[in-house]
Amino acid sequence: MSENGKPKLKLAVYWGAACGGCCVSVLDVHEKLFTVVENADLVFWPIALDIKYKDVEEMPDGHIDVTLFNGAVRNSENEHLAKLLRQKTKVLVAYGSCSHMGGIPGLANFSSKDEIFRRAYFDSESTINPEKITPQPHFEIPQGVLEIPVFYNDVRSLGQVVDVDYYLPGCPPQTERLVEVFLAIVTGAQLPPKGSVIGALSKSQCDECKRKKSDNKLVKEFKRPVDIIDDGETCFLEQGVICMGPATRGGCGVRCIEGNAPCRGCYGPPPDVLDPGAKMLSAIATMIDANTPEEVERIVATIDDPAGTFYRFSLPGSILRRKVLV
Amino acid sequence: MSFNPKIVAFLCNWCSYTGADLAGTSRMKYASNIRIIRVMCSGRVEPTFVLKAFSEGADGVIILGCHPGDCHYHEGNYKCLRRFHLMKKYFNQMGLEDGRLRLEWISASEGKQFAELVNEFTTQITELGPCKVKENIETLA
Numbered sequence: 250m251s252e253n254g255k256p257k258l259k260l261a262v263y264w265g266a267a268c269g270g271c272c273v274s275v276l277d278v279h280e281k282l283f284t285v286v287e288n289a290d291l292v293f294w295p296i297a298l299d300i301k302y303k304d305v306e307e308m309p310d311g312h313i314d315v316t317l318f319n320g321a322v323r324n325s326e327n328e329h330l331a332k333l334l335r336q337k338t339k340v341l342v343a344y345g346s347c348s349h350m351g352g353i354p355g356l357a358n359f360s361s362k363d364e365i366f367r368r369a370y371f372d373s374e375s376t377i378n379p380e381k382i383t384p385q386p387h388f389e390i391p392q393g394v395l396e397i398p399v400f401y402n403d404v405r406s407l408g409q410v411v412d413v414d415y416y417l418p419g420c421p422p423q424t425e426r427l428v429e430v431f432l433a434i435v436t437g438a439q440l441p442p443k444g445s446v447i448g449a450l451s452k453s454q455c456d457e458c459k460r461k462k463s464d465n466k467l468v469k470e471f472k473r474p475v476d477i478i479d480d481g482e483t484c485f486l487e488q489g490v491i492c493m494g495p496a497t498r499g500g501c502g503v504r505c506i507e508g509n510a511p512c513r514g515c516y517g518p519p520p521d522v523l524d525p526g527a528k529m530l531s532a533i534a535t536m537i538d539a540n541t542p543e544e545v546e547r548i549v550a551t552i553d554d555p556a557g558t559f560y561r562f563s564l565p566g567s568i569l570r571r572k573v574l575v
Numbered sequence: 576m577s578f579n580p581k582i583v584a585f586l587c588n589w590c591s592y593t594g595a596d597l598a599g600t601s602r603m604k605y606a607s608n609i610r611i612i613r614v615m616c617s618g619r620v621e622p623t624f625v626l627k628a629f630s631e632g633a634d635g636v637i638i639l640g641c642h643p644g645d646c647h648y649h650e651g652n653y654k655c656l657r658r659f660h661l662m663k664k665y666f667n668q669m670g671l672e673d674g675r676l677r678l679e680w681i682s683a684s685e686g687k688q689f690a691e692l693v694n695e696f697t698t699q700i701t702e703l704g705p706c707k708v709k710e711n712i713e714t715l716a
Contacts, residue, residue, distance in 0.1 A: 527622035534658040556668035568626040573670035
C-alpha cells in the first residue's frame with residue numbers, strides 16, 4: 250500500500266540484447282525515483298535487484314502492472330523472457346530503440362549466425378582458438394549438463410516476438426518522457442490505443458530543429474561530419490552531411506543536433522511509415538544535384554554506407570528485415 | 576518445373592503506360608510475367624513500393640518513365656533516376672542481385688520497344704532465378 254492508500258503498482262524492467270543504457274536511463278530519473286518507489290514496487294530488475302527468473306515464473310499471470318522491456322531478441326533466453334513477461338504483465342512497454350525496431354544489435358542482420366561465429370571465434374585478430382571451440386547450447390560434463398542460450402540467426406524486435414502494448418523509442422529514451430508516461434499510468438490518465446508509440450511526437454525532428462533551413466538542399470557531394478566545419482546554425486543536410494531528421498520522429502528535444510551532431514534516427518520513423526530507411530533514402534536522393542546517370546552515380550558513391558546509415562536503428566523492423574541469405 | 580518469374584512494373588501515366596497501351600492496341604505479343612501498376616509519374620515511385628514488391632514475392636521490379644527532358648511534370652523522371660541509383664547501392668548491401676531492379680525510359684510511341692524490353696527483362700530475371708527475399712523474411716529466427 251502506498252501512503253495515499255492506493256495499492257502500489259508492480260513494475261518490472263528487463264533487458265534483452267541491450268547495452269544497459271536503457272536501464273541506466275531509468276535510474277536517471279534521479280530524485281523522482283522516490284516518487285516512483287512511493288507509487289510502485291520494483292518486482293524484477295536484473296541490473297539492480299537480485300530476483301531470479303524462477304521467481305518471475307512463479308508469479309501469477311498478469312501479476313506485474315507495467316514491464317519496461319529494453320533490448321532486442323537475439324537468443325533463446327531473450328525470447329523466453331519476452332514471452333514470460335508478456336504472460337505476467339498487464340502493460341508491456343517496448344522500451345528503447347532495440348526493442349522498438351531492433352536498434353544497434355539489429356545491425357547484426359547484415360550477417361548470418363555462421364558469419365558472426367566465424368569472426369568472433371576463429372578469424373578475429375585477437376582470437377586464439379586452435380581447437381575450434383564454439384559455444385554449445387548443451388554441454389555434458391561429469392557433474393551434469395551445462396546449458397547456455399541458443400544464439401539465433403536473426404535479431405528481432407520485441408514486437409516481432411510478442412504482442413506489445415506501447416513503444417517508447419529512443420537510444421535511450423529521454424528520461425523526462427519516461428516520467429511523463431509513468432505518471433500517466435500512475436494517475437490513471439487516458440492511455441493511447443494499444444500499439445501506439447508513446448513519449449514521442451508525431452512530427453519529424455526537422456519540425457523541432459532550430460537550425461536555419463532553406464528550400465535549396467541540392468548537393469554535389471555528401472560529406473561525413475568530420476569533413477565539414479559546422480557553422481552551428483545551418484541545416485546539416487544543406488551542408489552536405491546526412492542527418493536522419495527528416496525520417497525520424499521528434500520528441501527527444503533534438504539533443505544531438507543541439508550538440509552539433511546530426512540526428513542518427515534512434516527515435517524511429519514518424520507514424521504510418523512502413524520502412525524508415527526507405528523514406529530517408531527517398532529524401533536523400535532528392536538532394537542529389539545531377540541529371541545524368543554517371544553524375545548521379547558519382548554523388549551516390551560519396552555516401553559510404555547507405556544501408557547502415559539509413560537503418561542504423563531499424564534494420565530488423567524494416568521491410569527486408571535482414572540481408573538476403575543465399 | 577520451369578521457373579515463371581513474377582515481375583512488378585511501375586509505369587508512368589503519360590509516356591510509358593501509353594506506350595504499353597500502344598503495344599496492346601497494336602496486338603504485339605510479350606511475356607505475361609509482368610504486372611503493370613500505373614503511377615502518375617516515375618517520380619512517384621517510392622523506395623517503399625519497390626521493397627514491398629520484393630517482400631511480397633516479386634522476382635524483379637522495373638520502373639518505366641518518360642525519356643529525360645520529356646517528363647510531364649518537368650523533372651519527375653530525374654527524381655526517379657536519383658532514387659534508383661541510391662536504391663541500387665542499398666540493394667547491393669542487402670545482398671540482392673543487381674539485375675533485379677531496372678529503370679528504363681519508354682515514350683508514348685514506343686510500343687514495340689516496350690514489348691521487347693518486357694521480353695528481355697523477363698529473360699534476365701528467369702536467368703537470375705527466384706528472388707530469396709520473401710523466403711528470408713518467412714524463415715526468420
